[in-house]
Amino acid sequence: MKVYQNNEIRNLALVGGTKTGKTSLSESMLFEAGVITRKGSVEEKNTASDYRPIELERQTSVYSTLISFEYENKKINLIDTPGIDDFCGEIATSLRVVECAGIVINAQNGVDIGSEINWRSMQKYNPSAFLVINQLDHEKAIFEETINQAKQLYGNKVVVAQYPINIGLGFDSIVDIISMKLYKYTSTTGKPEITDIPASEKSKAEELRNILCESAAENDEALMEVFFDKGLLTEEEILKGIKDGLIAKNIIPVFCVSAKNNIGIGRLISIINMIVPTPAEAPSFKNVNDEDITFNTKDDPSLFFFKTINEQHVGEISYFRVMTGEITEGIDLVNMTNGSKERLSQLFISTGKNRIKVDKIVAGDIGASIKLKDCKTNHTLCGKNGTNVYPPIAYPLSRYRIAIEAKNTADEEKLTEIVNNVVKEDPSLTVEHSKELKQTILNGQGELHINILKWQIETVGKIDTQFVSPKIPYRETIKKSAKATYKHKKQSGGSGQFGEVYILIEPYFNGMPDQTEFPIRGREEKILPWGGKLIFQNCIVGGAIDTRFMPAILKGIMDKMEVGPLTGCHARDIVVSVYDGKMHPVDSNEISFKIAGMQAFREAFKNADPRILEPVYDIEVIAPEDRTGDVMTDLQSRRAMIEGIEGEGRYQRIKAKVPLAELDRYSTTLSSLTNGRATYSLKFYDYQQVSGDVQSKIIKEYEEQQKEDDK
Numbered sequence: 001m002k003v004y005q006n007n008e009i010r011n012l013a014l015v016g017g018t019k020t021g022k023t024s025l026s027e028s029m030l031f032e033a034g035v036i037t038r039k040g041s042v043e044e045k046n047t048a049s050d051y052r053p054i055e056l057e058r059q060t061s062v063y064s065t066l067i068s069f070e071y072e073n074k075k076i077n078l079i080d081t082p083g084i085d086d087f088c089g090e091i092a093t094s095l096r097v098v099e100c101a102g103i104v105i106n107a108q109n110g111v112d113i114g115s116e117i118n119w120r121s122m123q124k125y126n127p128s129a130f131l132v133i134n135q136l137d138h139e140k141a142i143f144e145e146t147i148n149q150a151k152q153l154y155g156n157k158v159v160v161a162q163y164p165i166n167i168g169l170g171f172d173s174i175v176d177i178i179s180m181k182l183y184k185y186t187s188t189t190g191k192p193e194i195t196d197i198p199a200s201e202k203s204k205a206e207e208l209r210n211i212l213c214e215s216a217a218e219n220d221e222a223l224m225e226v227f228f229d230k231g232l233l234t235e236e237e238i239l240k241g242i243k244d245g246l247i248a249k250n251i252i253p254v255f256c257v258s259a260k261n262n263i264g265i266g267r268l269i270s271i272i273n274m275i276v277p278t279p280a281e282a283p284s285f286k287n288v289n290d291e292d293i294t295f296n297t298k299d300d301p302s303l304f305f306f307k308t309i310n311e312q313h314v315g316e317i318s319y320f321r322v323m324t325g326e327i328t329e330g331i332d333l334v335n336m337t338n339g340s341k342e343r344l345s346q347l348f349i350s351t352g353k354n355r356i357k358v359d360k361i362v363a364g365d366i367g368a369s370i371k372l373k374d375c376k377t378n379h380t381l382c383g384k385n386g387t388n389v390y391p392p393i394a395y396p397l398s399r400y401r402i403a404i405e406a407k408n409t410a411d412e413e414k415l416t417e418i419v420n421n422v423v424k425e426d427p428s429l430t431v432e433h434s435k436e437l438k439q440t441i442l443n444g445q446g447e448l449h450i451n452i453l454k455w456q457i458e459t460v461g462k463i464d465t466q467f468v469s470p471k472i473p474y475r476e477t478i479k480k481s482a483k484a485t486y487k488h489k490k491q492s493g494g495s496g497q498f499g500e501v502y503i504l505i506e507p508y509f510n511g512m513p514d515q516t517e518f519p520i521r522g523r524e525e526k527i528l529p530w531g532g533k534l535i536f537q538n539c540i541v542g543g544a545i546d547t548r549f550m551p552a553i554l555k556g557i558m559d560k561m562e563v564g565p566l567t568g569c570h571a572r573d574i575v576v577s578v579y580d581g582k583m584h585p586v587d588s589n590e591i592s593f594k595i596a597g598m599q600a601f602r603e604a605f606k607n608a609d610p611r612i613l614e615p616v617y618d619i620e621v622i623a624p625e626d627r628t629g630d631v632m633t634d635l636q637s638r639r640a641m642i643e644g645i646e647g648e649g650r651y652q653r654i655k656a657k658v659p660l661a662e663l664d665r666y667s668t669t670l671s672s673l674t675n676g677r678a679t680y681s682l683k684f685y686d687y688q689q690v691s692g693d694v695q696s697k698i699i700k701e702y703e704e705q706q707k708e709d710d711k
Ligand SMILES: Nc1nc2c(ncn2[C@@H]2O[C@H](COP(=O)(O)OP(=O)(O)O)[C@@H](O)[C@H]2O)c(=O)[nH]1
Pocket: 017, 018, 019, 020, 021, 022, 023, 024, 025, 041, 042, 043, 059, 060, 061, 083, 104, 134, 135, 136, 137, 138, 257, 258, 259, 260, 261
């Protein structure tokens, strides 16, 4: 296999709403490039890109898939991504390692809600992009309207570089404005007849060419001068202008295809080769120190790992982009994240499930290796003098939370293992084995996202599981001061136990004044692992309790704070002052004081106006205008505090604060309220006190659960 140099490499992600034809287009490109001789289809479950079992079963992409192929002496690393919003983590992964995104639009539906939602999740990564209008062969295909809609969504940077003729079932021709030629396809072999533009299309083509030339010229002063001088640009000049515009993110050219009938595919790939910036031309990647990286093959090698997948019979496959230098088979590298040594004993380029062994991969290229020891997504491997480390991929925050358990308790351990493995493949999914809630909680993007995980557990892991409502990590605290005393005394045979403590507890807040009732002789400030603080003060005078017993008292209090008195959830933000006590010359020991501390704390807590705090999230819902009312009513029924509504084109952005306890299966409800036309994001805000009636309800539920557990 040939070694491709930096200027021969094009990295591109195909993105867009679901069912626009990204996977079909990838397949057509492979066919056009001669990598496959028979084209597969999504329906026949034999495409190169959708090859994993869940994708075959669902007939849709779930994972992003790397498809590398050569066309006109360039190597194209194409990443086919899933369009469903639940898998938006794959967009974050893919856009991290490419110079450009090809946004596929289905001419049947125009720029639909799927495209809009997809664009929203892409925007924060701000990629260079072009549009591919696909399915122009469909009887319902529309072009002009699609372009108008595209301008509304993607802005005025959208400029037509090709337009279709005979759109609909008879679609066979494309007017290519860049070359001012007609591409006519009389069969589905993908081979066009290239002719001059017919007289009937001349004036339209010329008008569009003027607009395209102006857009292309805008990105380069020299080109602008040529354009003003001659009123025209050559094909080469237009292509250069488009490339500069892509680098500056100042142009979004539009191309036309039918993936199904292989129309426009070869010309599209040729154009990709000419306009997609090479790794060296695009705005450079930066390392964690925000330094630009260079593309000299002599540099020390560094690799960024953006994806790992587990494949039957192969094991773990790790995908990387070579960021600097070059690597050869068998190279020894160091993992900059965890210090472990790795040998890349085999190097591959990858086309879906097929891998081809290669000897060498240079900076800017994307490849794969297998059976690495301890290398995960987001890790950097470097040569022995390497210093470059790359920032991790910014995955979308999770917005769907559910607990999973094995139907058969004997399978719990196996469940943990499988869940941990699946999560490794998909970092937009996180798992929390919560000791506090005694649940395995999954955090993902939506019901479908989590169902895919369940499917894997059941099909691959062969264990039956069920979803249960996730418990809420409440917190407990107090509103006023209280005192309590506890005497622990036990006389059994020989040695007894004795410890007595007097404590004062107060609600803690930042900058609070010290209590003045007792002299403070020692102070320990604990930042609690579950948030908030415990301040522990020794106010003992005259040696009533030996200093050596203080840690035991603190331990007792901490134990009770970990399993709070009201609901068993963690307590926080409390000041405890131990101000008196008694010892016994023989029977006092650590365990006695630990028990006394715990019980005194429990007693004092009860009398200190205890309160339950609940986690509250910032939520942002983007919903179509005509559904805003329903979305707001629903949010209000979830105890949400609406903070604002802003118009955004045909949509409204609703901002609110909502308790986590009210977000059970929110994505499903939102979807049914808006026919799948809304999206939302969640971010933890803070803990807030619940109202009295909610508090009583939570305590009652906890007590009932305790009775249930005691049975
Ligand atoms: N008529 C027509 N159908 C297409 C075309 N491209 C894809 N499709 C169909 O559209 C559906 C979705 O295609 P797929 O490639 O899975 O879309 P993806 O979700 O964007 O990857 C499938 O039924 C395809 O057969 C096309 O150019 N013309």
